[in-house]
Amino acid sequence: MSPRPGFVLEVDRSTPPTLFWHGExxxxxxxxxxxxxxxxxxxxxxLDDPVGAIRHxxxxxxxDSAPLASLLRPGMKLTIAFDDISLPLPPMRSPDVRQMVIxxxxxxxxxxxxxxxxxxxxxxxxxxxxxxxxxxxxxxxxFDSFAPHGLLWQHDAEDPDELVHLGLTDQGEDVEINKxxxxxxxxxxxxINLVAMDGGHxxxxxxxxxxxxxxxxxxxxxxxxxxxxxxxxxxxLHSSNWRMGRLIAAAGVKxxxxxxxxxxxxxxxxxxxxxxxxxxxNARDRAGFLASSKALEATPARLAxxxxxxxRSPHRMTSVQAGEVEAVHARTTENVYAQQLLEVDGQSDVxxxxxxxxxPYNVNSIMNPILVACLGLGYFFNMYRGKPLVRxxxxxxxxxxxxxxxxxxxxxxxxxFFEQVLAETTDPAEIGKxxxxxxxxxxxxxxxxxxxxxxxxxxxxxWYWCAHALEHVGAVIVVGGDRxxxxxxxxxxxSTMADALEMAADVVGPDPSITHLHSPPLLxxxxx
Amino acid sequence: MKGLxxxxxxxxxxxxxxxxxxxxxxxxxxxxxxxxxDVEAPELPGPDWHRVRPLLAGICxxxxxxxxxxxxxxxxxxxxxxxxxxxxxxxxxxxxDGATHARGATGEGGGARVVVEPVLGCVARGIDPxxxxxxxxxxxxxxxxxxxHLAPGLQIGFCADTGGGWSAxxxxxxxxxLHPVPDSLSDDDAVMVxxxxxxxxxxxxxxxxxxxxxxxxxxxxxxxxxxAAMAHLRTPGTLLVGAxxxxxxxxxxxxxxxxxxxxxxxxxxxxxxxxSLEFSNTLTGxxxxxxxCVGSDQSLAQALAMVRPRGRVVLxxxxxxxxxxxxxxxxxxxxxxGAYAYGTxxxxxTHRRTFDIAMEVVAATGLGRLVSARxxxxxxxxxxxxxxAAGSRGAVKVVFDLRRPAMRATPSVTRGAARRQQxxxxxxxxxxxxxxxxx
Numbered sequence: 009m010s011p012r013p014g015f016v017l018e019v020d021r022s023t024p025p026t027l028f029w030h031g032e033x034x035x036x037x038x039x040x041x042x043x044x045x046x047x048x049x050x051x052x053x054x055l056d057d058p059v060g061a062i063r064h065x066x067x068x069x070x071x072d073s074a075p076l077a078s079l080l081r082p083g084m085k086l087t088i089a090f091d092d093i094s095l096p097l098p099p100m101r102s103p104d105v106r107q108m109v110i111x112x113x114x115x116x117x118x119x120x121x122x123x124x125x126x127x128x129x130x131x132x133x134x135x136x137x138x139x140x141x142x143x144x145x146x147x148x149x150x151f152d153s154f155a156p157h158g159l160l161w162q163h164d165a166e167d168p169d170e171l172v173h174l175g176l177t178d179q180g181e182d183v184e185i186n187k188x189x190x191x192x193x194x195x196x197x198x199x200i201n202l203v204a205m206d207g208g209h210x211x212x213x214x215x216x217x218x219x220x221x222x223x224x225x226x227x228x229x230x231x232x233x234x235x236x237x238x239x240x241x242x243x244x245l246h247s248s249n250w251r252m253g254r255l256i257a258a259a260g261v262k263x264x265x266x267x268x269x270x271x272x273x274x275x276x277x278x279x280x281x282x283x284x285x286x287x288x289x290n291a292r293d294r295a296g297f298l299a300s301s302k303a304l305e306a307t308p309a310r311l312a313x314x315x316x317x318x319x320r321s322p323h324r325m326t327s328v329q330a331g332e333v334e335a336v337h338a339r340t341t342e343n344v345y346a347q348q349l350l351e352v353d354g355q356s357d358v359x360x361x362x363x364x365x366x367x368p369y370n371v372n373s374i375m376n377p378i379l380v381a382c383l384g385l386g387y388f389f390n391m392y393r394g395k396p397l398v399r400x401x402x403x404x405x406x407x408x409x410x411x412x413x414x415x416x417x418x419x420x421x422x423x424x425f426f427e428q429v430l431a432e433t434t435d436p437a438e439i440g441k442x443x444x445x446x447x448x449x450x451x452x453x454x455x456x457x458x459x460x461x462x463x464x465x466x467x468x469x470x471w472y473w474c475a476h477a478l479e480h481v482g483a484v485i486v487v488g489g490d491r492x493x494x495x496x497x498x499x500x501x502x503s504t505m506a507d508a509l510e511m512a513a514d515v516v517g518p519d520p521s522i523t524h525l526h527s528p529p530l531l532x533x534x535x536x
Numbered sequence: 537m538k539g540l541x542x543x544x545x546x547x548x549x550x551x552x553x554x555x556x557x558x559x560x561x562x563x564x565x566x567x568x569x570x571x572x573x574d575v576e577a578p579e580l581p582g583p584d585w586h587r588v589r590p591l592l593a594g595i596c597x598x599x600x601x602x603x604x605x606x607x608x609x610x611x612x613x614x615x616x617x618x619x620x621x622x623x624x625x626x627x628x629x630x631x632x633d634g635a636t637h638a639r640g641a642t643g644e645g646g647g648a649r650v651v652v653e654p655v656l657g658c659v660a661r662g663i664d665p666x667x668x669x670x671x672x673x674x675x676x677x678x679x680x681x682x683x684x685h686l687a688p689g690l691q692i693g694f695c696a697d698t699g700g701g702w703s704a705x706x707x708x709x710x711x712x713x714l715h716p717v718p719d720s721l722s723d724d725d726a727v728m729v730x731x732x733x734x735x736x737x738x739x740x741x742x743x744x745x746x747x748x749x750x751x752x753x754x755x756x757x758x759x760x761x762x763x764a765a766m767a768h769l770r771t772p773g774t775l776l777v778g779a780x781x782x783x784x785x786x787x788x789x790x791x792x793x794x795x796x797x798x799x800x801x802x803x804x805x806x807x808x809x810x811x812s813l814e815f816s817n818t819l820t821g822x823x824x825x826x827x828x829c830v831g832s833d834q835s836l837a838q839a840l841a842m843v844r845p846r847g848r849v850v851l852x853x854x855x856x857x858x859x860x861x862x863x864x865x866x867x868x869x870x871x872x873x874g875a876y877a878y879g880t881x882x883x884x885x886t887h888r889r890t891f892d893i894a895m896e897v898v899a900a901t902g903l904g905r906l907v908s909a910r911x912x913x914x915x916x917x918x919x920x921x922x923x924x925a926a927g928s929r930g931a932v933k934v935v936f937d938l939r940r941p942a943m944r945a946t947p948s949v950t951r952g953a954a955r956r957q958q959x960x961x962x963x964x965x966x967x968x969x970x971x972x973x974x975x
Contacts, residue, residue, distance in 0.1 A: 424808055427801045451813045 011050035014350030014531055015285070019043040024286045026524055027297070028362030028505075030488060031375065031409040032312035033304045034297070035362065037505045043522040044356065046397075047285050048531035051271035052347050054324030058105075061328050062112045065266065070339060071332025076113065076264055079194050080120035087192040088113055089130045089163075089216060090145070093137050094368035095200040096270055097528075099144065101320040105268045107147035109198045109328070113266075114150065126188055127154050129162045130197070130215030132222065133456070133463035134369070135418055136162045141372070161188070165218045165463065166453050173220075174259040177251040181224035183259075186216040190261050199267040203391070203530060204238045204344045207267045208337035209253020210246065217252075219447050219465060224248055226468075228436035231475040236390035238532060240341065253333060265333040267340040270323040271347055272529035279319070283529060309411070316365045317372050348532040352397065355535060357520035358512045359398035360505070361388050363408040364528060369462065369470070374415040377493040378422050378430075378470050380408050385484065386473030388525055394535040397523050401482040403512040405505070410489030410497075417460055421452045425467035426496060434498030436475040443468050482515045538913055539575030539703025542602070544617035553605030561600050562924025565917050570603055572916060575620060575705040578698060581686060582662060584711045587630035588652060592727040592910070593701030593936045594624030595923040597756065598854045599693075603920065608856045615694045616687035622701025622936070623654035623693030626717065626726040630706060649717040651729045652709050653891050654691035655877050656698070660710040661686050669879075673887060676737070676877030691877075702913065704938050715891045724904030727935055728761070732903055733894035735761035738852045738875035739769050740883065740893075742825050747773035749822075751806050753799060753839055754829035755779030755788050756926065757906060757933045758852050762827055764901040767792025769883075769893070774809055776823070778802035781927045791901055799838070806842040817841055818864050824848070827875075831855035840864050840872075850875050910937035 017023065025036035026045055039045065055061045066076040080086065090106045093099075110127070117125055127146070129137055142160065143151040154160040163186050164170055172187040189195045189212070197215075199207045214222065224230075225248035231237065233244040240246040257263065275282045279300065281293040289297070304312050327343040329336040365375055367383040375383075384406040389396065398404060414423045429442045443465060446452065452464025478484075484499040485508045494501040502508035512520060525531070552568025577587060599621050601607040628647030657675030658666035661684025669677035682688035689695020692707055699707035717726045735758060744750055750772040752762050763777055777788040778799035788796045797805045807814065812821035822844035828835050831853030837860050839849045845868040852875045865872060878890030898904065908931035911919035916936070923934035 424804055427797060427804065428808065445808070449808070449811055451807065451811070454813055 011052050014049040015047040016350070016352060017045040017047065017285070019045060024289075026526065027282070027286055028360075028407045029364040029528070030362055030407050032309065032316050032365045033409075034301055035407060035488070035505075037407075039360070039505075039522060039524060040509070043524060044352075045524045045526050046350055046352060046531060046533060047526050048272055048529040049347060049350065051273035051283075051529075052326055054271055054273075054326055055328075058108055058325045058328070059112065061325070062109055065328045065330040066112060066116065069264070069331025070329055071335030073264060073331035076196070076330065077116050077120065079262075079264060080117050080122050082121035082123075084122055084124065084193040085191070086117055086122050086125045086194050086196070087128060087189045088125065088196045088198065089128045089189055089212070090198040091200050091206075091211075091215070092129050092131050092134050093141050093145070093371045094134060095206065096202045096321065096323055097366055097368060097371070098274070098319045098321040099371060100270070100323040102144065103147055104145050105200050105270070105325055106145045106198050107150060108325075109266055109268065110146060110150055113196055113198070125159065127160045128186060128189060128216070130211065131163045131165070132215050132217060133165055133219065133466050133469070135456070135460045135462045138460065163216055164457055166457050171218050174261070175255055177255050179248070179251060181248060181252060182220050183213070183252045183255050184218040184221040185212060185256065189216050190256070190259070194262050194264060196264045196266065199265070201267050201269050201340050201344055203348070203387075204240065204341055204532060205243075207265075207340055208240065208246065208249065209256075209333055210249040211265065211333075212256055212261075212263055213249045213252035219463065221252070223443075223447075226472060228440060228472045228475045231472045232436070232479050234390075235476060236392050236396070238390050239393045257333075263333055264330065265336045266328065266330045267336050268325055269327045269340060269343040269347065271326045273322050273324060274529045276319060276322055313365065313374065345532065348530055349393070349534050350531050352523075352533045352535045355395055355397060355399040356402065356523040357399060357516040358403045358405060358509070358522045359389070360405040360522060360524045361407065361527070363388070363406055369466070370415070370418070373418045374411075374413050375408075376414045376419055376422055376426070377410050377412065377490075377497055378426060378467050380406065380410045380486075380489075381497050381499075382470040382473045384408070385477035386470065388527065389477040391525070391527070391531065392533045392535050396480055397525065397533050397535060398481060400480055401516070403483045403485060403515050403520075404477065404481050405485045405487060405502075405508045405512060406489075406499075407487040407505070408489055410486055410493050412490050412493040418462060419467070420455055420461050421446055421449070421464040422462070422467040430496050430498070434478075436472050436478060439468060439471055483512070485511055537575055537577070537703065537705035538572055539620050539699075539705050540570055540622075540913060540916055541573055541575060541618045542621055543569045543571070545569040549605050552603060556604035556606070556924070560924055561604050562920035562922070564605075565603060565920045568603055568605075570621070570916070572913060575699070575703045577705045578708045580708055581697060582710075585708050586711060586714065587706050588625065588627035588650060588709050588714070589630055589647070589706045590622065590625050590627040590701045590703070590936075590938045591649070592626045592723050593622040593938065594727050594731065595920060595934050595936070596624055596731065597758065600920065600924050601854060601856065604924075606856055607854070611690070614681050614688050614690045616689050616696035619689065619694055619696050620700035620703045620707070621693050622703070622707075623652070623691045624727060624730040624935075625652040625654070625692070625701035625707065626650075626723055627652060627701070627706070629714070649726065650714040651717055651726050651891065652692060652701070652707070653713045653715060653733070653878065654693055654730065655713075655879070656681060656686060656689055656691060656695060657879075658684070659712050673880030675879040677879070702916075702936055704913065715889075715895070718895070721895065721899060722904050723939075724907040725898050725902070726904075728898050728903040728906055728933065729891060729894050731757050731933075732761045732765065732898050733878040733890045734758060734852065734875070735765040736769065736894045736897055737878045737881065737890050738762055738827060738850055739765035740881045741873070741875055742827065742850045743848060744770045744772055744825050746771045748824035749774045749776070749806070749809055750825045750827065751776045751778070751802060751823040751842060752793070752827045752829060753778045753802060753835050754853060755781075755784035756829065759829035760784065760787050760791055760906060760932060761903060762829055762852055763788050763793050764791040764903055765897050766827070768897050768900055776802060776805050776809065781930070783930050784927065784932070787906070787932065803838060803842045810844065816864070819844070822847060825850065827852055829853045831858075833858045833860055836860045840870060843870050845869060847871070848873065906932040907935055908932050909934045911935075912937060
């Protein structure tokens, strides 16, 4: 039976309660009659032979690229960059897509006699991955072949000796990227395109860039003008990255792009109820939900976090494209949309979301309040094409515990951002005055370079990610969150969904239209 | 006349200590060695002494520490029993006393309003020649506090011979200890002069260079007075304050702090300001001066963690026995010093009485606003419980009100606070002109 497309349910009296993610837990909420619930398309069929598909993509590339094998020769300098820990979500079961692709690339390189090969985790300003995380992404064989010999690098955006400035775009944007990558005879970039934002010129221009370069598109103005940043053609974020990418190409950096897409088979068997529509839950699903919920209620937060972060997703590859960057990315985007797109008729007054325990920046870490905001107002709000799911001046209701808690090793500058900057202002346009101090703070730089800390400027980026939503909506309400933390974010706390809907009515008027984004699994609304 | 008397009674002392340890500061009073009783006015010790009838008498952290049984045994020989507590005193010269200190200031009942400088130095003790500290005007450092013709006692309020402010029967003070209060100062302002003098001494003694980064830990009475004194008398580049409660944070900002955060966040705020690195939970750089207005193990450890190498930690809050790792102090050559009481200060080459400077600071910054509640002596248990939990109850300074009943305000935080907010400007610019702006 072929997978069913996404579905827009209109809630009526017979509709069972709707499942909301709530951090490391769930809530069942009864939405008012007439509310819409958006369900993601069912996972599309995975590739039967992913390795074969990879080989085919490398041999028959898109655009004007020659087959990878023909680009490889003895004595050349080859760099293989790959997406970092932020993708996919949750981390996938072994073998990871990166492992499968890189093994094939290395087979070809070995066959061609290439012996100067370096792997680089394209961190941008993300935290360095641990050895265990690298081993999981690359597999034992690759990791053991490269890491002990110093040939597995992690991009260091603060190492002046390992960056090269390639010039300015026609908009005056600095393009400064990893020197090893830029000076290689060939740069192969291996992507996992979990959402439509990922990949394209953004891979190199962002993943291997420095703060000097990133600041041109990671800012409040750019993000407010990216509507949405999941829609490349209406995204100033992408426009800037495309300008940079073309400059990188013009500077002589030869990029062979490999992009992969995954299906939305997101959760393992014991959480299978998360993939199903509530009215279709069978006894096993209900038992799974009850067992999970009751167990989590009795589990300390730290342990619950640990349990969830041990989840390995059964994601499977649905496509692989290789070759010239723009041609590859166009095909990839089609494939992402084929899995995730759901047609939705018009906007609503209120948009509700249940936020899970994970976002791109807290893998094996704590979902701090800034990341809660970023996941809800940055990522989920922007999962649209056309128009936002909520009307201008509408209300977004998030469900998440939003603890006032931070991982001190991963997010040190987030703590200061939360304590200092958000205490002063929550306006994305205003916070920029603090950015330079955070970006150049020697302590944050030290922790980024030597520990596992996100760069000092990273919390600003998270807040910029929210810029479009904050400009668009009239209010943000968080159900079940730490009240002090929610207020610090500039949002309104509510104890229950019913309270939140009453509060929303104060903003949008009585009997508002309501849409619930039932995600993850991921879906992207095509709002007409 | 009724007064509160602290007697040496070990059993009651132990009971108070136990109850306050469990129930919180000020909660053990009912079982402790303090009792309300008839108190005779103390005898005048000499011809230059005067009787003072208290109008307002503050409850200090050191009083609570004594009542709770938490104070250091160091003080045992510089206290004489029984004593009437109360060393933050606004009073009037007893009209039968014939004193001529009024200098035009008139208090209720025709006497002159005065604030009492309670330290009992050599002059008050009839010791001549005075000790080297008193000779230099540093009466707070008097070397004879346990000697002379008075019973031992650091201050009025801890001496069996002088009485103290927590008694309607009054106290006696040497004329060198009396400071007339100008009409322009309200009673609330005036009762804040003594704690402000402590803060003034700390601010002036702390070697704060212009532009220095100064961190103040704690925002109770002493902390807030220190903020006011530091902002008014010094020119720190950045004045950071760790304040636990919302009202303390608001007051600290009003009094001139540049950055006000929760105490748990203060080290990080200092780190950001100094752009320090860290190792072993200690900043590599840090604040030039840290003023510890708490005096606990934790506060001293935090102060040492956020002061820069060769910087200075000043203890203003009265510490007791503390346990702290001094490795960083040794390695980073940090100086640690106490700041106790007052005397005279060298300001711009001129020696001035600390109390005179304190009156100016109080007047300029409106520190009377810190008086949050007033209680009659009869409700001393409530008053001390309130003072012991001042922060969490939205208060700063709790005082005993010994004025005639008609003059007494209801002991209400909100009413008093609201009135004071209306009475005086409290903007930060009032307290502290912007740096670089013309005076």
